[in-house]
Amino acid sequence: MGILLKWGIAGVGMITHDFLTAMGTLPADQHKVVAIAGKDLDRVHRLATLHKIGTAYEGYESLARDDSIVFVSVLNLQHYEITKLMLENGKHVLCEKPMGMTYKQTKSLVDLAREKKLFLLEGMWSRFFPAYDALDQHISSGGLGDIYHISIQFGVEINDIERNLMKDLGGGAVLDLGLYMLQLVQYIYKDPPTDMVCTGHISKAGVDESISCALKYKEGRTATLSAHTRANMTNKAEIVGTKGAVA
C-alpha cells in the first residue's frame, strides 16, 4: 500500500488530457486528481467533467494555494512562470518539457526546488521507457564495447500545427524534438560535451524548423543530432561501439 498522491493540474491542452487518461489507469488509492486550473474556464470545466475532477480553478493562483502535487502542462513559454509560482507556494512539481525556455530559467527552478527541498521533475517521459533500462544494462555489461558515436534523428511534420509555428508560444524543433535527442546522448555519455556546433533553419514566423548538431565528448566520443519539422524522419537513435551497435 502506497501513499495517496493528490494531484493538481495546471493547463488544459492535449497533453493534459493524455496525462489524465493515463493516470486513470493507475490504482485509485495511489493517485487522485483533485483540482484543475487554466485560463480558459470552458476548457477547464470540460476536462474536469470528463475526468471527474472535483475542483476547477480559473487561473493558477488558487491551485498554488491548494495542497496537491502540481502537473504543469501549460504552453512552453509559461512553464517557468507557473512552475516558479508552484514551487514558491511549497508544491512538488512535475513540469512538461522544456522546463524552461533557457538554461537560466531551468537552473533557477532547480535551485529554488533544492532550496525549498521540493520534488521537481521535467516530463522527459522517454527516460522511463523500459527500453532505457535494457539499454543501460546492455551497455553496463560491455555489450557494445567502447561507445564512440551516437547518431539520432527525430523529424515530425508539425509545421502545420499552430503551436509549433508560433515563436510566442515557444514552438520549434529544438524545444519540441531536440531535447529528446540531447537527453539520450547525455544518458549514455554522462559527461557534458566538450564541443557542440549546430546549424539549422528559421521559418518565416521566426521559429527553428530544423536543427542539426555535431557534438564532441571526451575520449574520442562523438554524436550527431538532427531534428526537422518539415519531414517525418525514421526517428531512430543508433549507438555505435567497438563491439557492435544498437538502434
Add this chain to the structure above:
Amino acid sequence: MGILLKWGIAGVGMITHDFLTAMGTLPADQHKVVAIAGKDLDRVHRLATLHKIGTAYEGYESLARDDSIVFVSVLNLQHYEITKLMLENGKHVLCEKPMGMTYKQTKSLVDLAREKKLFLLEGMWSRFFPAYDALDQHISSGGLGDIYHISIQFGVEINDIERNLMKDLGGGAVLDLGLYMLQLVQYIYKDPPTDMVCTGHISKAGVDESISCALKYKEGRTATLSAHTRANMTNKAEIVGTKGAVA
C-alpha cells in the same frame, strides 16, 4: 570495338594492386597497362612482373614523358605534385581521392586540366556504383518527395594502419572517409551548403580520428555526417524526404 587505352601507373601501394587486378578483368583490346613507376624499385618490379607490365620506371619523370593515360595512386600527400607533373606533360589523369590536400591544390589541378584540355578525374569510385543511378532515378521520379535530410555515418577501425595515423602521409578521417560522405550529399543536393559546422578529435599523432558535421542547405535542407577511425560504424547513408526514406 573501342579505342585501346594505354595506361601508365604512378604508385605501388595496395590500391594500385587492386586497380591492376580490376583492370585485368576488362577486355584486352580496350585497356592495356604499359608502364608502372614508383620510388621503391623493388616494389615497382614486383608489381610489373605480377601484372605483366612491360616497362618499369624509378620515379615519375620518365612516366610523365611516356604516352599513356596516368593513374595516380601515390600517397595522399603526393597526389597534387604527381598529378600536376602529369598534366604539365600533357597526360590525361585518373587520380586517387583526395586529388589534393586542400581546396586550393584541387582547384589548381582542375584549372590546369581545363587550360590544357586534358581529362582529369578523381577516383571517387562510389559515384560509379549502379546504386547511384538507381537512387538518382528514384529521386528524379519523385519517389522521396521533397528531400529534407541526409544522415551518413562512415566509421572503420583503421587507427592501427600506419598511413592513417601519420599526418605526413596525409591520413585521417576527413580525407580517408569524410569525402565519400560529402560527395554523396552533393550528388543529391547539387547546391553547395550555405553553412557547415564540424567538430572532432585529433589523435596524438596530429591526425583527425573523428569528424562530425552539421550542414545546412537551401530550402530547409540539412545533413549530418560522421566519420570515425576508432570504431566500425554501420556505414550507412539515409536520405529522408516527405514521401519516404531510403538507406
